[in-house]
Amino acid sequence: MRSNFHRLAVLGLFAAIVGHAQSAQAYPQWQFSTGTTRCNQCHYAPGGGGLINDYGRDADGDDLSTWQGDGSFLHGAATLPSFVKLGADLRLALAAQDNGGPEQPAFAVFPMQLDGHIRLAFEAFSFQAIGGVRGQVRRTDAPIPSENIQPENSSRIVSREHWVSWQPEARGYYARAGRFFAPFGLRLAEHLVYVRRDLGFNTLQETYNVSAGYLENQWEAHVTVFGPDFLQAGTREAGVAAYGEYRLLDETAAVGLQTKYALDAGFDRFIGGAVGKLHIEPVNVLLMGEANYVRLIPDGVTAVGQFVGLVGASWFPPVRGIILTGWVERLQGDIATADTGSSAATASLSWFPYPHTEIQAVDRVQGVDGAVTFNTFLLQLHYFM
Amino acid sequence: MFRHRPCCAALLVRAQTMTNQNPRAFCSTLCCFVASLIGIGCGETDARPPQWAFIAPAIIAPNCATASCHSKGAAESGLDLSEPDVAYHSLFAQTAQFRIPVSPTVPPECKLDKGAMVCRTGRVLVVPCSPDQSRLVNMLRGRGAQRMPPDRPLPIGDIELIERWILQGAKQNPSDLTPSCGGAVAPDAGARPSVDAAPTVDARSGAVVDTGMTAVQDAPGGS
Numbered sequence: 001m002r003s004n005f006h007r008l009a010v011l012g013l014f015a016a017i018v019g020h021a022q023s024a025q026a027y028p029q030w031q032f033s034t035g036t037t038r039c040n041q042c043h044y045a046p047g048g049g050g051l052i053n054d055y056g057r058d059a060d061g062d063d064l065s066t067w068q069g070d071g072s073f074l075h076g077a078a079t080l081p082s083f084v085k086l087g088a089d090l091r092l093a094l095a096a097q098d099n100g101g102p103e104q105p106a107f108a109v110f111p112m113q114l115d116g117h118i119r120l121a122f123e124a125f126s127f128q129a130i131g132g133v134r135g136q137v138r139r140t141d142a143p144i145p146s147e148n149i150q151p152e153n154s155s156r157i158v159s160r161e162h163w164v165s166w167q168p169e170a171r172g173y174y175a176r177a178g179r180f181f182a183p184f185g186l187r188l189a190e191h192l193v194y195v196r197r198d199l200g201f202n203t204l205q206e207t208y209n210v211s212a213g214y215l216e217n218q219w220e221a222h223v224t225v226f227g228p229d230f231l232q233a234g235t236r237e238a239g240v241a242a243y244g245e246y247r248l249l250d251e252t253a254a255v256g257l258q259t260k261y262a263l264d265a266g267f268d269r270f271i272g273g274a275v276g277k278l279h280i281e282p283v284n285v286l287l288m289g290e291a292n293y294v295r296l297i298p299d300g301v302t303a304v305g306q307f308v309g310l311v312g313a314s315w316f317p318p319v320r321g322i323i324l325t326g327w328v329e330r331l332q333g334d335i336a337t338a339d340t341g342s343s344a345a346t347a348s349l350s351w352f353p354y355p356h357t358e359i360q361a362v363d364r365v366q367g368v369d370g371a372v373t374f375n376t377f378l379l380q381l382h383y384f385m
Numbered sequence: 386m387f388r389h390r391p392c393c394a395a396l397l398v399r400a401q402t403m404t405n406q407n408p409r410a411f412c413s414t415l416c417c418f419v420a421s422l423i424g425i426g427c428g429e430t431d432a433r434p435p436q437w438a439f440i441a442p443a444i445i446a447p448n449c450a451t452a453s454c455h456s457k458g459a460a461e462s463g464l465d466l467s468e469p470d471v472a473y474h475s476l477f478a479q480t481a482q483f484r485i486p487v488s489p490t491v492p493p494e495c496k497l498d499k500g501a502m503v504c505r506t507g508r509v510l511v512v513p514c515s516p517d518q519s520r521l522v523n524m525l526r527g528r529g530a531q532r533m534p535p536d537r538p539l540p541i542g543d544i545e546l547i548e549r550w551i552l553q554g555a556k557q558n559p560s561d562l563t564p565s566c567g568g569a570v571a572p573d574a575g576a577r578p579s580v581d582a583a584p585t586v587d588a589r590s591g592a593v594v595d596t597g598m599t600a601v602q603d604a605p606g607g608s
Contacts, residue, residue, distance in 0.1 A: 097535070097536070099527070099535055099536075099538060100527055100532060100538075101527035101530075101532030101535070102527065102529070102530070102531060102532075103531075104532075134453070194537065197447075198447065202451055203451075203452055203453075204452030204453070204458075205451075205452050205456075232458060233456070233457040233458040234452070234456070234457075234458060236467070236468065264442065265442070265446075265467065265468035265469065266438065266441055266442040266446075266468060266469040267443070296442070296443055298438050298439045298441075298442045298443060299438060299442075300438050301434045301436055301439045302432070302433065302434050302439065304433060304443060333443070333444070333540065333542070333543060334431075334433060334542070336432065337430075337431045337432065337433060337542055338429060338542065339540050339541045339542035339545075340431075340540050340542035340543055341540055342537060342540055366537060368537065368538050368541075369540035369541060369542060370540055370541025370542065371538050371539070371540055371541050371544070372527075372532075372538055376536070
């Protein structure tokens with residue numbers, strides 16, 4: 001029985017970790033600290049994240065890696081037609097956790113991500129997609145619900161994002177439609193941050209959207225109308241989200257406001273929140289914070305207020321290619337009731353030794369109100385091209 | 386280290402002493418909101434309804450129905466906890482099926498299908514009126530079973546709310562006549578498995594695994 005416990009624990013850890021994996025979000029740490037102000041200075045997506053553009057590749061090769069190299073596709077070994085951009089993300093992970101249950105700690109080494117990116121651009125119009133293998137797939141011999149009509153092997157391949165966009169210039173108006181996450185919050189890349197999950201932006205649960213916005217160095221704004229994922233048995237959320245960010249202090253700081261209203265199966269959810277970033281140049285530290293009030297309104301019963309937020313700081317030491325980040329998170333499941341929340345303190349070391357490569361170590365100490373305090377460690381080898 | 390003691394009650398008493406006003410007024414939403422920023426929830430009393438209509442969307446879905454776990458797409462261990470109705474069915478009455486290689490003997494709960502055996506399992510993870518015998522609770526508490534959710538266990542307040550819901554019959558709707566506890570907290574001894582008796586056979590290895598599943602036989606004419 002012990003071995004079965006252990007195997008289930010490892011599988012559970014694996015599933016839980018990859019539940020937060022594959023999210024090729026942007027690195028908001030680079031904002032301000034590298035002289036950039038907008039996410040789409042390095043990414044094609046208006047809200048950041050995903051495939052990086054030529055500017056981002058140059059920055060990767062020249063400025064962001066410990067040893068400089070060629071940041072272009074395949075390190076410059078191949079040249080693509082100008083209207084085609086390709087990329088890929090591969091991650092191998094080692095995870096260790098002790099949640100206090102039987103047969104803990106649990107260890108797992110697993111392929112975390114295998115994604116391909118494609119972008120086709122024709123003047124102001126473009127199509128972009130991410131396709132890959134899920135970090136977690138349902139085993140063909142695993143039990144499946146009799147009522148679940150999804151074929152047991154359909155979850156092996158997944159496209160997290162696929163969208164078309166119209167964007168005449170990097171700055172100015174844009175519109176896009178398809179599957180992606182609405183621009184919202186800090187969008188940290190670290191895989192053990194739960195703030196996004198608690199706000200309804202969990203990995204692989206992207207919505208289908210129509211989004212529009214305006215991007216400028218001084219400010220940006222995004223409005224997104226979203227609907228359920230009807231193709232991949234994903235989220236049922238439908239609603240609207242808006243995010244606006246204003247940069248100040250000579251573009252070394254930003255304040256953002258955000259709101260979201262979503263209808264879901266059995267409940268509605270309203271979110272109102274704020275985001276702040278401040279780069280302290282003398283010490284090369286970027287302070288970040290996000291605070292959200294969530295009103296969860298279940299059908300037919302009492303609504304509750306929740307708090308979801310984090311504060312953190314990233315330090316860029318004099319050695320190029322290294323980011324040290326620490327942050328503290330808090331989820332309060334019901335603001336009016338004790339022992340309904342959890343807190344976590346996380347530290348991460350990201351090292352970009354050479355263009356396209358990243359080694360990241362993350363350690364998270366988590367405390368659940370009235371229950372357990374435990375530790376999760378994640379080591380990733382990440383290659384992107 | 387992160388065990389937060391509710392201190393809002395102390396603030397209430399202090400406020401009453403200082404202002405001689407109703408301390409409840411002091412614990413306004415704003416107060417609680419600010420308190421939550423530093424990890425404190427207000428109120429010793431949990432006013433949240435111990436009803437499935439609340440528990441499913443507020444606790445179960447966001448913590449359990451993540452994409453790689455008990456979502457509709459992944460449905461780990463055959464559990465789809467993504468929507469209130471489906472989740473309730475998953476916890477109480479859902480049968481699941483899995484495929485295993487053909488063996489010389491075909492168990493009664495299995496049938497041959499396309500070169501493999503398709504077997505059905507039954508699963509009841511909640512024993513109405515008896516939290517201690519409910520596998521769901523034992524997993525949430527990590528009590529003789531793998532702790533769930535493994536990455537971020539539930540706070541004790543949420544577990545206790547689920548236990549209160551089970552104690553009150555674990556009904557899908559409060560107006561439902563069944564399950565009924567009949568005024569006593571007693572397990573339904575019917576076909577529901579006790580914690581210790583929870584079976585069963587792992588599809589891959591054939592080993593006994595503590596998953597809360599029980600083998601079921603097809604009813605005549607069933608699929």
